[in-house]
Amino acid sequence: MHRTAISILIAGTMLGLNSAAWADEPAKGFDPRAAFAETDKNGDGQIDHEEFYERLVDVFFSADTNKDGFLSPEEYQRLPFSGAFKDADTNGDGRLSLPEFVRIRFRQFEAADSNHDGELSLDEVLTTYEERKKP
């Protein structure tokens, strides 16, 4: 998984920004530390699966502009670094369900989890984010 994509995923996911904001300027004004703190709801210094999942649902809800319960290719592509729609649309029905969205995003979570402890630390997030900023 491309580290840049992961960085933005985590950044956007933790920020809970709306999809339009991501699409226009995904990293502008982004404070990864603040975003981390916002997502780390229990304040233990780690983003666990549950916290990440809750944020994903929020992202999905925001991206689903017509609120039909699914992401169309257009809605999905508004998310930065979303990748190929067909890769996420595992059942090939032309729309993304929440489980499909969560599945592909958790793959990215695992890729960012460099020590494979099942959680994202601030260091892991910052490292990924710094790599994103490199030319």
Place this chain on the structure above:
Amino acid sequence: MQRKNTQLVAPIVLLAFVLSSCAAMQQTYKENPKAVLGGVLGAGAGAGIAALAGASPGVIVASAVGGALIGGFVGKKLDDRDKRMASEAATRAFEQNSTGQTSVWNNPDSGNSGSITPTKTYQLASGQYCREYKQTIMVGGEQHQAYGTACRQADGTWKIQS
């Protein structure tokens, strides 16, 4: 104590139904009695937010938010503009806010104000969105809080579930 609360709740709920002529509101209570009773019991001192009385059908239709949003003693202390502003804030919060993002309302004429914050978003198997929320209302200088869940209906309105 529980018996005392029960004795208190019964007339409150009855009053709620007497005051409410909106069938939709009555239906909401029938579907979600726990929300109504929970709101009344939880607020203490006879002051409940989640009971059904107080919100006019017109407000509910206009705001597309269920009648269980504001009611009971708190609802009766709010004027129509308060209720409309509260319902509009709730609709905005449910439809647009990220989890943790608060929508506020403030009526300078009445001095009353409030806020509503989605605290969790989830999706049912049907694809329907539901959002848990926290609501705070400042009325007459007193702060009242309530918690509940609203689910988005097929027609785009949000209905209070609990």
